[in-house]
Structures are given as C-alpha cells and as structure tokens.
Amino acid sequence: MADRDKYSVLLPTYNERENLPIIIWLLVKYFNESGYDYEIIVIDDGSPDKTLDVAKQLQKIYGSEKIVLRPREKKLGLGTAYIHGIKHATGNFIIIMDADLSHHPKFIPEFIQKQKEGNFDVVSGTRYIGDGGVAGWDFRRKLVSRGANYITQILLRPGASDLTGSFRLYKKEVLQKLVNSCISKGYVFQMEMIIRARQFGYTIGEVPISFVDRVYGESKLGGSEIIQFLKGLLYLFATT
Amino acid sequence: MIPKLFQWLLGAGLFIAVWLAFVLEKVDIQLTEIQRTLVLISPLLAVGIFGLVSAVIVLYRVSTFNDCKEAG
Incomplete structure (x- = not known):
C-alpha cells in the first residue's frame, strides 16, 4: 500500500498478562495482512500481575519498532493514558481499543477504510x-444499554450511534484536542469525547463492531455506574 | 451553539406559552367543548405519547440487538 499513513494503536493495560499476547498477535496479523504501517503502544499502569514483563517479551518477538512500551507507575486513568500515549505516538492516526479482547482487531482495516472514504476526523x-x-x-443488560442510548440520543443529538464505546480511530491532532478538552471519567469520558467532537465540527464515521464484554459483572453496571452516567449526561446536556 | 438544555427550555417555554394562552382564553378562537378538553390535557397527551413511542422504540431495538455468538 503506497500511502504514508501510520496508525498508532494505544493499548492501556492493567492486569492483562493473559490477554496481551493474544491481542498483540491479532493486531500484528491484521496489520500485516492489510499492509498498513503501524505501531502498538502499550501503556501499562504498574499492573501487579506483571503485564509489563509479558509486554517486554512480546517486544523481543515483534521488535521495538512495532511494540512500544510506555509504562506508568500506577493507575492514573484513561484520559491521561491517552495523553501519555499520544506524546509518544509517531503515527498520524491513533486507534484506541480495550486490551481485554472486548474489541477484535479484525475491525481495524474497516476503520481505516471508512476513514479514507470520507476523510473523517473520527x-x-x-x-x-x-x-x-x-x-x-x-x-x-440490553435493555439498560438501549435505554441509556435512546435517552442520550434524545437529549444530546450527537450524530453518532454509539457514545460509550471505546473502539475508535482518531486523527492524531483531533484526539489531542479532544483529550485536552474533556474532563469526565470512565464511561462518560468516551461520551464526552464524541460530543465534543461534534461540537468542534469534526466529522464522524461509523463502523459496526461486535463487542464481547470481558468484564461483565457488578463492576460495570452497578447503581453507582448508572448515577455517574446520568450525572455525565446532564452535565453534557447543560453545557454542550 | 446554544446548549441542549436551553434549546429544550425554549421549546417547552413556547409550548407552555401557547397552551396557557388557550387555557386562559386569551386567544379569540372559539373552541368546542371537546377541543377545549383536548387542549387542556395536551401536555399530558404529549408526554404520554412520547413515553409510549419511546418504550416501543427501545423494546424494538432490544429485540433486534444482534447477538454475536461467534465472537464470544
């Protein structure tokens, strides 16, 4: 493929020593098959399970050109992980995804094609x-998801169908600007990113993906999660 | 751009203004008894119909939510 585009995949990890070899193997596989230039930036937040050691071994296998390690001392949150990753990214596009195999790398070539189709910012x-x-x-779970999405669509009219997903491709400078202007945490962070993107007039393309929730359980949909989501929703409703 | 909250307040305010004008008979339009009742309960009707339509849409979307079994 004769273009100069390079894709930096940001993989924030925390206790992913089992999943990391698989996700990286899949990423390498699909990038090699599609021929796009890429790098994978692993941002490990001091995982107690020594994810970093696994990452170092993977770096030996695939090379430090392709696997870039940018660990941090402790868990510092997703937003700052992106900022940290962007700083070290050499690609002009950034792909963010979960490292826990919730997101399948096979969709990445579709993201890239979609981006090229409309020169989308996101x-x-x-x-x-x-x-x-x-x-x-x-x-x-489906009802809560669809219901929350419906309310969000009515209140915010975001021009994108999935607001809380975290499998996205951004132009590097767009992600930089969005991260700098978003203050929310957790679920709401992804939502704010896409709402602000619309607010700034960025164009958004969409690719259907299948999502395999690896951390389904009390952690993701407890009462406090829902309250946090509603607070974020109201915040964006009143300010954007 | 005006925040969404104020767009909604504006819309709701306009609706209530028109509604009050009818309810308090400030407009010079003759209404039949049925029409008057309809106007009186129109805010409730609007909310009720919106809720009903929403429920149907959400349930339809839940039922058509793809289950990607092969991905699991």
Missing part, C-alpha cells in the same frame, strides 16, 4: 447499527 465503532452487536448480554 471513526467510531458502533454496536447499535448494521452488523454491530454484543456477545453474551442478557435481556436486562
């Missing part, structure tokens, strides 16, 4: 349209 993976979907969700 390409967002979506569970809600086309062939997109989820794996292993019961009725309640």
Whole structure:
C-alpha cells in the first residue's frame, strides 16, 4: 500500500498478562495482512500481575519498532493514558481499543477504510447499527444499554450511534484536542469525547463492531455506574 | 451553539406559552367543548405519547440487538 499513513494503536493495560499476547498477535496479523504501517503502544499502569514483563517479551518477538512500551507507575486513568500515549505516538492516526479482547482487531482495516472514504476526523465503532452487536448480554443488560442510548440520543443529538464505546480511530491532532478538552471519567469520558467532537465540527464515521464484554459483572453496571452516567449526561446536556 | 438544555427550555417555554394562552382564553378562537378538553390535557397527551413511542422504540431495538455468538 503506497500511502504514508501510520496508525498508532494505544493499548492501556492493567492486569492483562493473559490477554496481551493474544491481542498483540491479532493486531500484528491484521496489520500485516492489510499492509498498513503501524505501531502498538502499550501503556501499562504498574499492573501487579506483571503485564509489563509479558509486554517486554512480546517486544523481543515483534521488535521495538512495532511494540512500544510506555509504562506508568500506577493507575492514573484513561484520559491521561491517552495523553501519555499520544506524546509518544509517531503515527498520524491513533486507534484506541480495550486490551481485554472486548474489541477484535479484525475491525481495524474497516476503520481505516471508512476513514479514507470520507476523510473523517473520527471513526467510531458502533454496536447499535448494521452488523454491530454484543456477545453474551442478557435481556436486562440490553435493555439498560438501549435505554441509556435512546435517552442520550434524545437529549444530546450527537450524530453518532454509539457514545460509550471505546473502539475508535482518531486523527492524531483531533484526539489531542479532544483529550485536552474533556474532563469526565470512565464511561462518560468516551461520551464526552464524541460530543465534543461534534461540537468542534469534526466529522464522524461509523463502523459496526461486535463487542464481547470481558468484564461483565457488578463492576460495570452497578447503581453507582448508572448515577455517574446520568450525572455525565446532564452535565453534557447543560453545557454542550 | 446554544446548549441542549436551553434549546429544550425554549421549546417547552413556547409550548407552555401557547397552551396557557388557550387555557386562559386569551386567544379569540372559539373552541368546542371537546377541543377545549383536548387542549387542556395536551401536555399530558404529549408526554404520554412520547413515553409510549419511546418504550416501543427501545423494546424494538432490544429485540433486534444482534447477538454475536461467534465472537464470544
């Protein structure tokens, strides 16, 4: 492929020693098959399970050109992980995804194609349209997800169907600007990113993805999560 | 751009202004008894219909939410 574009994949990790070899193997596989230039930036937040040691071994296998390690001392949050990663990224595009295999790297070539189609500033993976979907969700989980998404669509009219997903491709300078202007945490952070993108007039493309929730359980949909989500929603409703 | 909150307040304010004008009979339009009742309960109707339509849409979307079994 004769273009000069390079894609930096940011992988924030915390206790992912089991998943990291698989996700990196898949990333390398799909990038090599599609021929795009890439690098994988692993940002490990001092995982007690020694994810970093695994990452170092992977770096030996695939080379320090492709696997870049930018660890941090302790868990410092997603927003700052992105800022940290962008600083070290040499690509002109940044791909963010979960390292826990919730997101499959096979979709990345589709993200890239979609971006080229419309020269989009952001390409967002979506569970809600086309062939997109989820794996292993019961009725309640689907209902909460669809309900929350519906309310958000009504209140914010964001022009993107999946606001809380975290599988996205950004132009580097766009991500930089968005990260700097977003203050929310957790779920709401991803939502704020896409809402601000719309506010700044950036264009957004969408790619249907399947989402396999690896951390389904009390951690993700407890009462405090829902309250946090509603607070974030109201904050964006009143300010954007 | 005006924040979404104020867009909603503006819309709701306009609606309530028109509604009050009818309810308090400030407009010079003759309404039948049925029409008057309809106007009186129109805010409730609007909310009720919106809620009903929303519920149907959300349930439809839940039922068509793809289950990507092969991905699991």
